[in-house]
Amino acid sequence: MIKELFINETENLTVKVVDGKIDALRTQKLTEKAVRVFDEENKLLALSAGIGEIDEKELEEKAKSLLSLGMSYNYDLEKDKQAEFSKVYESYTLESLEEKAKTVLNDLNQITDKFVFNGTISAESLKNTLQNSLGLNLKRHRSNLEFGFMMKMKGSGNILDAFTGYGAFKFDDKKYAQFLKDTDFIAKACLSEPVSLENKSYKVLFQSGQLLSKFTSDINSCQYEEKSSLFSDRLNEKIFHESVSIKEVYDNDELHCFMPYDYEGIIKEADLDLVKNGVLKTIIYDKKRASKYGKQTTGNGFRAYNSHPGPSLRAIDLYGDMELSSNLIADDIVILPFLSSGGDFLPNGNFSMPTQLAFVFKNGKFIGKAPQITITGNYLDSFNKDFIAIAKNDLIPEVLSKKLIYTNCKVNL
Amino acid sequence: MIDYLKSLNIHQYDCELIDIRIEEEKPFDLSYYQKELYNFSHEEKKGAFIRVYANKKWYFSSTTNINNIEIEIHTLLKTAKISLNKNNKNIEYKEHSFKTIKDDFAFHLSKEEKMAFLQPIREIIENDPQVVTPYISWSDRVNAKYYINNKGIVYYYDKGFSGVLASITLVQDKEIFRSSFYKTVQRKEDFGDILQDFKEELEEGKLFLNAPVIEPGQYPVVMSPDVAGVFAHESFGHKSEADFMLGDETMKQEWEIGKKVGSDILSIVDCGLESDTTGFCPIDDEGVESHKTYLIKNGILTGRLHSKETADTLQENTTGNARAIDFTFEPIVRMTSTYIEAGDLTFDELIKPIENGYFLKTLIHGSGMSTFTMAINKAYKIENGKIAHPVKINMATGTVFETLFDIDGLSNKVQIKSSILGGCGKNEQWPLPVSFGGPYVRIKKLNLS
Numbered sequence: 075m076i077k078e079l080f081i082n083e084t085e086n087l088t089v090k091v092v093d094g095k096i097d098a099l100r101t102q103k104l105t106e107k108a109v110r111v112f113d114e115e116n117k118l119l120a121l122s123a124g125i126g127e128i129d130e131k132e133l134e135e136k137a138k139s140l141l142s143l144g145m146s147y148n149y150d151l152e153k154d155k156q157a158e159f160s161k162v163y164e165s166y167t168l169e170s171l172e173e174k175a176k177t178v179l180n181d182l183n184q185i186t187d188k189f190v191f192n193g194t195i196s197a198e199s200l201k202n203t204l205q206n207s208l209g210l211n212l213k214r215h216r217s218n219l220e221f222g223f224m225m226k227m228k229g230s231g232n233i234l235d236a237f238t239g240y241g242a243f244k245f246d247d248k249k250y251a252q253f254l255k256d257t258d259f260i261a262k263a264c265l266s267e268p269v270s271l272e273n274k275s276y277k278v279l280f281q282s283g284q285l286l287s288k289f290t291s292d293i294n295s296c297q298y299e300e301k302s303s304l305f306s307d308r309l310n311e312k313i314f315h316e317s318v319s320i321k322e323v324y325d326n327d328e329l330h331c332f333m334p335y336d337y338e339g340i341i342k343e344a345d346l347d348l349v350k351n352g353v354l355k356t357i358i359y360d361k362k363r364a365s366k367y368g369k370q371t372t373g374n375g376f377r378a379y380n381s382h383p384g385p386s387l388r389a390i391d392l393y394g395d396m397e398l399s400s401n402l403i404a405d406d407i408v409i410l411p412f413l414s415s416g417g418d419f420l421p422n423g424n425f426s427m428p429t430q431l432a433f434v435f436k437n438g439k440f441i442g443k444a445p446q447i448t449i450t451g452n453y454l455d456s457f458n459k460d461f462i463a464i465a466k467n468d469l470i471p472e473v474l475s476k477k478l479i480y481t482n483c484k485v486n487l
Numbered sequence: 488m489i490d491y492l493k494s495l496n497i498h499q500y501d502c503e504l505i506d507i508r509i510e511e512e513k514p515f516d517l518s519y520y521q522k523e524l525y526n527f528s529h530e531e532k533k534g535a536f537i538r539v540y541a542n543k544k545w546y547f548s549s550t551t552n553i554n555n556i557e558i559e560i561h562t563l564l565k566t567a568k569i570s571l572n573k574n575n576k577n578i579e580y581k582e583h584s585f586k587t588i589k590d591d592f593a594f595h596l597s598k599e600e601k602m603a604f605l606q607p608i609r610e611i612i613e614n615d616p617q618v619v620t621p622y623i624s625w626s627d628r629v630n631a632k633y634y635i636n637n638k639g640i641v642y643y644y645d646k647g648f649s650g651v652l653a654s655i656t657l658v659q660d661k662e663i664f665r666s667s668f669y670k671t672v673q674r675k676e677d678f679g680d681i682l683q684d685f686k687e688e689l690e691e692g693k694l695f696l697n698a699p700v701i702e703p704g705q706y707p708v709v710m711s712p713d714v715a716g717v718f719a720h721e722s723f724g725h726k727s728e729a730d731f732m733l734g735d736e737t738m739k740q741e742w743e744i745g746k747k748v749g750s751d752i753l754s755i756v757d758c759g760l761e762s763d764t765t766g767f768c769p770i771d772d773e774g775v776e777s778h779k780t781y782l783i784k785n786g787i788l789t790g791r792l793h794s795k796e797t798a799d800t801l802q803e804n805t806t807g808n809a810r811a812i813d814f815t816f817e818p819i820v821r822m823t824s825t826y827i828e829a830g831d832l833t834f835d836e837l838i839k840p841i842e843n844g845y846f847l848k849t850l851i852h853g854s855g856m857s858t859f860t861m862a863i864n865k866a867y868k869i870e871n872g873k874i875a876h877p878v879k880i881n882m883a884t885g886t887v888f889e890t891l892f893d894i895d896g897l898s899n900k901v902q903i904k905s906s907i908l909g910g911c912g913k914n915e916q917w918p919l920p921v922s923f924g925g926p927y928v929r930i931k932k933l934n935l936s
Contacts, residue, residue: 090545090817093734098545099566102815105551125532126551143598145524168566190734194915224914229737233725233855296521300619302656302663366521380528381516416860418851418881421663424700426882426936428860446858448884450703450936486703486936 076112076151077134078206080337081105082379087168088196089175091223094183096175099168106379109133111141112151119147123380149361149371152339153208159334161216161325163244166197174245178221181254182238186261189235193223210339216332219245221253227264236264236413236431238473241330252472259440259470260412269434269442271409271485277462278449278483279399279410281475282392284427285453286320288419293348293356294385295363304423304454305354314352314457317464319394322346322358322374322387328476331389336360338383340373348390360385392464392477399465399478404438409485410469410478411449423452435469448486456481489643492635493580495557499573500564504540506636507556508772509533510814515594517601518624522613525622527598534814535559541567549815578639583776585644585769587762593649593675594627601625604675605651607682612653617693622654628765628907628920632772640774646767648673648920650907653685655692662696666849666864671905673763695865698877703936707844708883709837709869709929712902714847714861716923719755720825720911721855722887723748724923727757727782727790728808728820728913729797739801742788749786749891752830756781757792759807759823765905766824766922768810773818777807782825783891794820812916821913827925830897837896837929839872845935846874847883860884863935884934896929 083105090098108123109130120140122133166174175195182191202214220241224234238257242249288304297303305313324333324342335341338361347355359367360375360383375383410433417427432444451460460482467478488509497505512532518525532551537559539546546563550556561571596604605623612621631645650671657664668688672678710718725731732738759768759777770776773795781789793801794809797820809818838846846869851862861883868875885893903924910918 092730096544098547098817100547100549100817101562102549103551104549104815121526121528123528124530126534140527143524143527145527192734226731226735228735229741231726231738231741233731296620300521300656300658302619302658380530381526416852416854416862416882416884418862420700420879420881421665424881428858428882428884430858446886448882448934448936450881486934 075138076114076207078110078112078151079130079203080108080110080379081203083201084198086196086198087166087171088194089172091175091179091191091193091195094179094191096172096179099172101168107133108379109137111137112147113141117146117148119145121380121382147362149365151206151208152210153206155209155339155341156211157335157341158213159215159332161243161332162199163217164219165199165217171195171197182223182257185254185258188228188265189261190226190228191223192226193221195221204335204337204339206339212335212339212341214332214334217243219243225261225264236260240472243327243330243332249472256470256473260473263433263440263443264431266442268445271434271444271447271487273487274485275482276485277403277406277408277480279403279408279465279478279480280456282390282477282479283475284411284414285456285479286390288423288425288453289320290387290390293354293358295357295359295367295369296385298357299363299367302421309354309357311354312352313354314349315461316352317394318349318352318457318461319347319392320349321391321393322348323389323391326389326391329389329391333388336373336375336383337377338371338375340371340375342373346372358385358387392479394464396464396466396477398468399480400438400468402463402465402480403435406437408435409433409444410435412474419453423454424450425453426450445487449483450486451483456483488633489635489641492633493641495560496573497560497635498578498637498639499576500569500571500637501574502539502541502564502567502569502637504538504637505560506538506634506773507535508811508814509535509553509633511631512813513627513629515627516624517598517605517626518622519605519609520622521620536811536814536817537563538817539563539567539569541569545817547817580639580641583642583770587767588629588645588647592647592673594629594647596675608651608653608685611686611689612655615689617657617659619656619658624652626650626652626907634772634774636774642770642774644769646762648765648905648907651678651681652908655689657692657696659696664692664695666692669906669908671765671907691865694877695879698879700879701845701935704934705932706935707841707929707931708933708935709841709844709846709927711846711848712924712926713904714850715827715925715928716825716904717850717853717861718859718928719827719925720822720921720923721853721861722859722890723755723782724757724822724825725855726887727792728822729791729793729801729803730820733797733800742791744788744790746788747786748788748888749783750894751786752897753783753786753891753894754781754828755783755825756828757808757822757825761824761903761922764824764903764922765907765920766822768807768823771807771809771818772811773809775805775807775809777823780806792820792822794818810919812919816916819914819916821919822911822921824903824922826901826903826923827897827928829899829901829926831899832896834898834927837898837927838869838874841869842871844869845878845880847880855887858884858886859890880935882936884936890930890933893931894928895931898927901926
């Protein structure tokens with residue numbers, strides 16, 4: 075019998091901000107623990123999990139009693155592997171975080187008095203442990219500092235009119251200065267007069283996540299292998315414009331990602347090419363799906379503490395030669411959707427993106443906000459016939475994604 | 488547990504407010520994916536959330552160590568610079584108890600009975616050649632809350648719901664259609680003829696594989712009770728949560744009670760007293776009892792949802808809407824069970840005047856800000872007053888205040904939908920169990936794409 079132990083220990087300190095002032099201080103301490111047992115002889119496994127001060131032996135006995143349910147596995151477990159990974163640059167007490175919060179709020183309130191800021195400033199420490207009785211012993215410890223604020227324009231009937239935020243492994247003066255600069259731009263842009271637009275196609279700068287969320291499900295082996303992906307049977311074929319290259323990153327400060335191993339014990343040593351020069355290079359697998367479909371795991375088995383692993387991506391990044399977004403938009407009207415909520419994709423890739431706040435640029439200059447619009451298109455077209463370029467975001471780089479996708483799209487008033 | 492909370496004598500600290508909420512959860516999840524047992528999880532979680540209010544600031548702590556609550560209180564009091572010394576005051580408690588869990592609730596069934604219950608549905612979904620990646624699950628959500636504050640309020644309440652979910656992905660040639668079938672109940676018999684209902688859902692889904700995509704534009708629509716409920720929750724419910732008005736003096740004039748905000752036939756209600764819905768919250772996480780709150784009555788803005796803090800700030804009555812998702816978070820203003828009240832038409836009467844419009848039957852998700860959006864799953868063309876054929880619609884959107892005035896017909900029966908899977912998200916806190924519903928609702932025009 076093989077035993078596997080999975081633990082997440084989270085300590086979160088939060089300063090809660092209401093109306094631009096410190097309203098509350100919060101401490102959360104949470105331990106999530108799970109034991110899985112593997113019956114090697116019968117190739118059966120079972121899980122037992124809980125939160126709090128739970129005895130491992132108790133979890134193990136409960137898991138053993140559940141082997142009779144007949145949940146099977148058909149792959150080898152990782153063994154004889156020990157490593158510790160850490161990305162802890164700083165730590166906070168509630169008092170020191172409150173001091174940091176006062177500085178942030180003072181800076182925000184100096185930028186504008188036309189908005190109400192509501193949100194949180196959080197410092198978090200997360201320790202993960204993955205061990206098994208075959209000698210696997212992996213540990214990861216990271217810290218985070220995050221601010222997130224809803225910006226409500228005074229006098230507006232909306233729940234929120236804009237947002238701003240900062241997320242990093244530590245406080246960084248340069249990033250923080252950019253966060254303030256972005257917030258200043260967002261506030262001014264949000265207060266600007268709406269620009270007149272027509273029902274027609276415009277050049278649009280999407281944040282990478284806005285268009286790639288469907289892509290991440292289309293390269294999941296569960297969908298790909300069962301023919302419900304738009305790319306089924308198209309591995310190593312050209313699916314996007316040749317300027318499009320996408321990789322999964324595992325240790326990247328800029329993208330705020332630190333996942334050096336997956337939750338099946340596969341240690342990452344390099345980023346993973348997903349699309350290279352427009353060609354689909356990788357479908358992601360965990361161990362179970364890899365075994366089922368006769369493939370190798372890509373080290374993408376992730377899980378919540380109380381469930382079994384399934385294929386899932388870490389952060390993804392667009393890479394390759396790219397220009398600054400400010401250079402690309404120099405000679406036309408361009409729309410940058412900022413606050414889009416509630417949009418979705420149809421299985422054929424058609425999308426509809428209701429956009430509450432978008433910024434309009436003309437000949438490289440900001441000229442005002444857009445009226446409320448719905449942007450429609452098909453994400454395959456956005457990376458093919460409607461595609462213009464991938465751009466490095468130098469317009470609002472700290473609050474929005476680092477890379478932008480520049481494409482033609484239909485704007486509906 | 489209540490005796491333990493009383494024994495802490497929190498009323499003897501010299502502090503403006505202290506309260507403690509202990510929550511016990513027993514989530515159970517059983518699922519099959521791609522014809523195999525995929526997950527089996529039965530946990531017992533217990534934790535406490537402690538709040539101290541002093542010197543115009545809140546101090547919060549959450550812990551899973553229930554025996555450590557006194558130490559947590561002391562830590563918060565020290566941070567708030569409040570003395571740890573106790574006085575000898577006595578207190579008379581006002582106790583509330585809402586025990587809703589009964590012996591015949593479905594979550595009491597054994598794991599073998601739950602597996603057997605899913606078996607006939609599995610046989611259909613797993614053997615249909617058009618279904619790929621079949622997924623089916625049984626889940627239980629069983630919760631108990633124990634609360635005390637230093638003002639003398641003590642309460643206990645519990646609730647238990649069970650749900651079955653089947654995710655259906657249909658593939659034919661290159662066409663793909665996804666839908667979900669789910670039912671949430673308290674008792675096993677409340678599932679009704681679930682097998683027949685599932686078969687109908689599956690066969691209906693196949694009609695959408697080759698359904699035409701609509702031409703984007705503005706159309707008259709009729710929303711089902713499910714869609715109308717999400718519309719009520721997203722379009723107006725979130726705007727009724729009073730915390731968004733804090734810090735902006737102009738909001739009280741903008742959102743003045745008595746203002747006309749919708750058509751004369753429109754009334755929207757929030758009520759936490761419906762014990763057979765997942766929005767059940769008879770007393771909130773600050774110890775305030777729930778009641779039926781009209782947000783809109785006959786088109787007039789009539790009320791809004793409050794925590795004690797927002798009610799105090801806006802000088803309005805409390806409504807019992809301060810809720811937290813679990814013991815790790817503080818209560819904030821949230822909805823409970825939100826619905827549009829019934830009108831007097833039948834479904835046929837509602838669609839009869841529509842020459843060229845759509846019936847929105849089910850949706851995937853919704854959200855609401857200045858505009859509301861609903862990602863539509865199943866919809867039908869209405870032609871010359873009759874349901875014609877299935878269509879593919881991606882999104883329904885509208886401006887809240889225009890659309891509320893465009894409601895011009897309501898059917899005569901309210902249906903409220905509960906779900907233990909997913910829920911409402913706000914700020915850091917997701918998912919909160921809520922429920923929503925309404926009658927069939929006709930709207931003069933809505934943007935469809």
